[in-house]
Amino acid sequence: MISLExxxxxxxxxxxxxxxxxxxxxxxxxxxxxxxxxxKALGLTQFADPTFIDWMIDGDWMGHLFGWLFTRNAPWAxxxxxxxxxxxxxxxxxxxxxxxxxxxxxxKLLSPLFGERMQLFxxxxxxxxxxxxxxxxxxxxxxxxxxxxxxxxxxxxxMNPIVSTRYGHPPFFAFWMITALVGACLWPVADLKSARRxxxxxxxxxxxxxxxxAYLAVMGSALVGAALLRLALTRQFKAxxxxxxxVAGPLVSxxxxxxxxxxxxxxxxxxxxxxxxxxxQFSADLLALVNPLNWSRFFGGIPMGFRQYEGxxxxxxxxxxxxxxxxxxxxxxxxSRRDLLLALPLVVAFSVMAAYSLSNIVTVAGKPIxxxxxxxxxxxxxxxxxxxxxxxxxxxxxxxxxxxxxxAAHLKTPWVRQFVLGGAVLLQFVDFDPTRTSIRHPYPPxxxxxxxxxxxxxxxxxxVVVHPVQIQWTCPFDxxxxxxxxxxxxxxxxxxxxxxxxxxxxxTNCTAHLPATSLDRDTIYIPYFKEYYPDxxxxxxxxxxxxxxxxxxxxxxxxxxxxxxxxxxxAR
Numbered sequence: 119m120i121s122l123e124x125x126x127x128x129x130x131x132x133x134x135x136x137x138x139x140x141x142x143x144x145x146x147x148x149x150x151x152x153x154x155x156x157x158k159a160l161g162l163t164q165f166a167d168p169t170f171i172d173w174m175i176d177g178d179w180m181g182h183l184f185g186w187l188f189t190r191n192a193p194w195a196x197x198x199x200x201x202x203x204x205x206x207x208x209x210x211x212x213x214x215x216x217x218x219x220x221x222x223x224x225x226k227l228l229s230p231l232f233g234e235r236m237q238l239f240x241x242x243x244x245x246x247x248x249x250x251x252x253x254x255x256x257x258x259x260x261x262x263x264x265x266x267x268x269x270x271x272x273x274x275x276x277m278n279p280i281v282s283t284r285y286g287h288p289p290f291f292a293f294w295m296i297t298a299l300v301g302a303c304l305w306p307v308a309d310l311k312s313a314r315r316x317x318x319x320x321x322x323x324x325x326x327x328x329x330x331x332a333y334l335a336v337m338g339s340a341l342v343g344a345a346l347l348r349l350a351l352t353r354q355f356k357a358x359x360x361x362x363x364x365v366a367g368p369l370v371s372x373x374x375x376x377x378x379x380x381x382x383x384x385x386x387x388x389x390x391x392x393x394x395x396x397x398x399q400f401s402a403d404l405l406a407l408v409n410p411l412n413w414s415r416f417f418g419g420i421p422m423g424f425r426q427y428e429g430x431x432x433x434x435x436x437x438x439x440x441x442x443x444x445x446x447x448x449x450x451x452x453x454s455r456r457d458l459l460l461a462l463p464l465v466v467a468f469s470v471m472a473a474y475s476l477s478n479i480v481t482v483a484g485k486p487i488x489x490x491x492x493x494x495x496x497x498x499x500x501x502x503x504x505x506x507x508x509x510x511x512x513x514x515x516x517x518x519x520x521x522x523x524x525x526a527a528h529l530k531t532p533w534v535r536q537f538v539l540g541g542a543v544l545l546q547f548v549d550f551d552p553t554r555t556s557i558r559h560p561y562p563p564x565x566x567x568x569x570x571x572x573x574x575x576x577x578x579x580x581x582v583v584v585h586p587v588q589i590q591w592t593c594p595f596d597x598x599x600x601x602x603x604x605x606x607x608x609x610x611x612x613x614x615x616x617x618x619x620x621x622x623x624x625x626t627n628c629t630a631h632l633p634a635t636s637l638d639r640d641t642i643y644i645p646y647f648k649e650y651y652p653d654x655x656x657x658x659x660x661x662x663x664x665x666x667x668x669x670x671x672x673x674x675x676x677x678x679x680x681x682x683x684x685x686x687x688x689a690r
Contacts, residue, residue: 200379256298274539345463400505413550431514579671637656
């Protein structure tokens with residue numbers, strides 16, 4: 119356990135102060151350089167070019183990309199980061215496509231500087247790797263004072279196996295926020311001024327978590343509550359002020375969630391039931407913290423259950439070695455009763471989240487050992503809102519990483535501290551193998567729709583409708599086609615009824631036929647399955663193939679596209 123008072127004798131060599139600004143600055147510079155090297159080793163720097171979007175036309179990245187692009191096209195409105203033209207008419211948002219609302223708003227502000235091709239996700243991931251290390255330096259600077267120790271601790275944080283393997287989900291490169299909040303839960307406060315400063319920073323971090331992704335919003339809000347409660351327990355605040363800070367925590371979180379569109383859908387409509395299948399499968403195993411899967415050069419993976427990869431949280435050999443050293447030192451450097459009391463809010467927070475990460479079916483090496491389905495059924499549908507419950511082990515992971523890094527703070531001699539931390543960094547570096555990433559090199563160029571007639575859509579039309587609707591994870595989904603159509607809809611500022619979104623619009627029906635009375639003159643229809651062709655082969659519509667797909671529009675609307683389709687139909 120980390121001692122919570124800088125002057126605590128259990129910290130051994132500490133003199134009651136912080137690392138000097140110059141030491142901290144030098145350490146951060148080292149960590150930034152090392153972070154860039156590590157990001158390059160992971161293959162992330164290839165995505166840093168904001169005009170390079172080809173890598174995102176694949177998998178979950180596709181949802182992030184078009185969530186952002188349609189947010190970019192949308193007019194400014196509250197809540198921020200709405201995308202009303204994606205999965206229209208219900209609409210979506212950057213929040214519901216994991217397009218990182220905070221980043222999408224920043225991107226929208228910078229939009230005039232770029233052309234059609236624009237994404238900031240690559241820079242977000244590279245900066246996330248670096249920021250995790252910088253956060254490590256900042257949270258350790260109250261206990262580690264010399265440049266070398268701080269820099270080595272920061273490099274240990276950079277090589278965070280969770281961050282290093284989350285390239286499929288860019289929002290989670292904001293793990294540095296969790297690292298910083300765990301640090302805030304343990305930060306030493308000597309007076310009222312430092313307590314207020316810590317509380318303000320904590321609220322700011324909670325706001326950012328809630329502007330990033332729903333998972334970090336919940337984790338961050340819980341840690342904000344723990345940090346503010348711990349500050350109240352220090353008795354630096356008078357009772358009214360302590361109560362004010364405690365109330366401010368949930369208010370800031372809820373305000374950020376509303377502002378960035380997590381509690382309302384596009385145009386302010388409720389998002390409906392957010393529960394989804396998979397809870398109990400995307401969980402953490404009891405051995406998750408020591409299971410390297412296929413990322414270690416020295417150890418094979420421990421068996422795990424179906425879909426339990428979401429609970430991946432291997433600490434790394436360097437961190438594990440430091441934790442063993444800390445356990446050996448526990449008898450000599452034991453936390454005081456006050457330390458334990460002040461750490462209790464954090465311990466409760468990460469323990470509850472770690473328990474939830476195990477889900478209703480608790481496993482060891484993939485084998486079930488306990489079933490809490492009856493308990494979770496009483497809470498339905500709320501537990502399954504976050505089906506990837508395994509991610510909630512991350513606050514515990516962050517705490518253990520910080521505890522490991524601060525093991526060196528109990529060593530009195532500077533060179534011994536640096537030797538121990540340097541050994542841990544070396545172990546972490548040689549253990550984790552970044553070459554095992556599944557990121558492909560190079561990415562093939564994105565292939566848009568080839569038929570020149572697609573460029574006529576913007577003249578006289580507002581909507582593109584794929585029939586029946588295609589929603590990833592919910593309906594049959596042709597990712598290549600929907601990506602190409604979404605790109606044209608984005609370019610020509612049309613809406614599209616299909617897409618890759620985190621939750622389907624309420625009332626989504628993947629098999630419904632379209633009655634003739636609902637046909638719209640401003641809409642371009644693309645029937646996908648041949649059994650739906652009779653819905654559109656009607657006298658009032660003109661249909662012809664484009665890139666092998668039947669495309670139909672109303673005859674009651676003279677447009678260049680209508681004339682081209684009539685010409686093609688007549689030529690057959």
